[in-house]
Amino acid sequence: MAGIKQTPRQRLVNMMYLVLVALLALNVSNEVLNAFRTVKESLENTTNSFAITAENTMSAFESAMENDPNKTKPFYDKARLAQQYTNELYTYIEGLKKEIENVVGMDEETGYINAPGDLDAVNQVLLRETGTSKGAELKAKIRETKEKLFALIPEADRSKVSIPLEAEDPEKGAKKWEHVMFESVPATAGLTILAKLQTDAKNAEVEISRYLLTAINASDFKFDVLEPAVVAPTSYVLTGQPYQAQIFLTASNSTQQPDVLVNGQKLPVQGNKAIFTATHTTPGVYEYKGTIRVPSPDGTVKEYPFSQSYQVSAPTAVVSADKMNVLYIGVDNPISVSVPGIPRESIRASINSGSLSGGNGSYTARVSQAGTAVISVSAEVGGEVRSLGTQTFRVRTVPPPIPKFGGINSGTLSASVAKVQPGVFAVLENFDFDMKFTVTRFTMIISRRRADPFVQTASSNALTPQMKQALNTVAAGDVVAIDDIYVKGGDGTNRKLEQGIAIRIQ
Template identity: 35%
Template sequence: MALPKDPRQKMINIMYLVLTSMLALNVSAEILNAFTIVNNSIDNSNVSITGKNNNAYAAFVKQMADDPEKVGPLKAKADAVKAEAKTAYDQLEALKDQIAKETGGYETEASGEKTLKEKGNLDVATRIMENQKKGPELQAMLKKFRTSLLSSVDPKDRATFDKALPLQIQDSYKGEDGKAKTWTTYHFNMVPAVAAFTILSKLQNDVKNSESMVVEDLLKQIHANDIVFDKMQAFVSMNSKNLQEGQTLTAQIAIGAYSTTVSPEIVVNGQTLKVENGLATYTLPVSGLGDKTLTGTIKLKKPNGEIVESAINEPYTVGASATSISADKMNVLYIGVQNPISITAAGVPAEKVAASITGGSIAKQAAGKFLVTCSQPGKANIVVSADGKNLSSKEFRVKFIPDPVLKVGMNKSGYMKASEFKVQGGLRADLENFEFEGVKYDVVGYRIGIDAKGRDYAEGDANSAYFPSSIQASVRSLKPGDQVYFDNVKVKGPDGRVRDMGNISFKLN
């Protein structure tokens, strides 16, 4: 811009240029300060991840004490990952120190945060990373570290980890002019010192997070092939189930655990049984008095394909017995469902056995099989009769069906991945570990609130399980760090009651 000859106008123009330059410097300073804020946040995150990783390594030490043969090879891999991650982290830290040194070192701002003295220096990063070839060396080291991490992962999971690892190192990038740029040029050429410093801190964060993913996977592999026995039941083995007066009853009693998620193959007396929720039921119309034996096998496949087999050899006695009234599911009758009951009476043909109940209704389905329906909690008494004569009675407890568990997808309240939450359609109410099949709860209403970072709090009311339309856009915009609240959740079960389930919340990660 040509300056005018008039002295007064010259002064005005010069002052304008000075003010414009000062404004530009002010904006630049704000941007550089923003890099400092981001870098300090990354440093805090790295401290947190280090603590998490240390807990994982401590878990390896504890597991090693319990089962060194099984844990040893996995712990060796974890120790190697730890050492390589430290080497990578320290090399990045050394580059940060070199940048700090060549820009005059550090200074402490009014806020107490440590920052570079010459944050805006444009020469140091280029000189160190490009001219001194530190950038290509760093790139090669990080690629080698990443390959080593993937070699520690189970081969069948390697492709998934390859995509998921935070540490991703590309060979080249396309610049704004459309031309290819090297990894070093793209990240460090003519960038302010504080920006290069922050990029190196971010790479340290990627190293820590990648280390965490692999070490946690190795820790899970310790029990990857273990069968989880998630339900327990009392088992009683008696010396005889048909005793006479004066004899001694001997019973061996233990608590037995079984898995509801892994179904074994059970064969009894040559018959393969149907297994549901980890349990199988064998029925046999017995005949002929005397001692008998149930024989067979139980085979269970472990996650790695190994077969575990156990023999069945259970003696029993056939003889005269007393009247038996038993709930096929348990010694409890539930409101809202048909409760199956088995009734037998010694010396009486099954087709002649009748039953009545107080506190409900009972219907005969087949010989010895009945269905009981109850409507009020408390107690119900079943009376067995034959040919008009009362034979026996038994009292049962009557309860409402248990409350369900609220879920989004397969997740209960707590932490959940944001990407997984966004693809769900609404709130579920699942009845877990209940003996009856096909019993379902319907979500009839709730209030949902979304607390998303950087956005206004969003909320809406639903009159079904599905997310209300007014909140759909907010659900699709969810990101890690956001929180979702469900309040005043109401569900309706097969007994017709609308239940208040209270509140749950999810922290997205």
């Protein structure tokens, strides 16, 4: 057309076409710019909605803190950190927006920027600084914020939480993230992109806070069975001793059976209860340990160790003769003390006259003075020592032994047997205690026919040579009498026996 001569009308039409094309181009550009402004306003509204959601979540945290501060505090503190991290990023981005607005200027009446299509303002603020640009700095802050937020939750759960903060450089090409996002974009587009990043920051705060709020009760067990339980240390109490029991509700899940192991062996479980059974043939205190394993709602298996002990006692019956409660002087008197329902090792006994030694229900009493002795019994019950009663015993001397010569006290004895006897002995008959007596003195009288009586005293239990010589001459019909007998007991006391010995030789 340049080589064709145009009429004035044709030149006017061409000029109007160019103007129309320019106007059309201008209208399209304004529509796009207006669209950016609309998107930016929508993003700001979304950001406000996220902010309200975040506030509501923190209010829920505040309520949880009032109900269970110990359980809630670790999650509440992390939610506060998430709020701090995202607010720092949000504030930094807001500062970048202000810088761009200052470059292009603001219309005070409309509140919009004066030059929304300015292609240099964003570059000037984010990309044209010497050293590290603010665009690169923004990228680093986005990455840092994302890492800090992820650090607030367990690594195993990070795939469950979406944190929409991305600032990664493209895998291909020389351009960095900041250039891809902000290079040569209109001012209104740059502001819209920054508003989008602010929305992402608030969205990330909401995601983390919601996860943390849910995590407070994530590991709580769910129960559908409630049963009353009464647990008492013992079902046997003494008069004056308080009976105590813990009364509470037990909770269980009928759809999940626990695993109960005792001493390494798995027990059968019915109705969420395992029954442990053990049989022993020897009395004593036995202990067992175990673990209850329960799958928790978060998928982990919780283990709850336990230990318990119990006492096995042999069946006993206490039978006593009321008129035979006697303690003997000079011997070890065995005493057994037991209290039904109380372990023997918890029982204590004492005596008011003499001494009492031993323990665990078995004692030895020694007394030295005739009369009475009182044994008092106490036991440790419920952490305190309680008096359980007393028993009075009569204290007597050991019955006198029977003096014997040739194994007899009276009667007849052959001459041949009499002639070989070494001495005189004292024997304690029908007495259960181990008590020995030694003859320390005696007088022997031998009455013989047609001869004077033989009389001599020995200072021990052994016959003197003269006594042996006299016994060698005895014959049938002679009488051997032993009198004035003194003995010494195992307790060191000396006594004279009332009973003597009278034997006829045959």
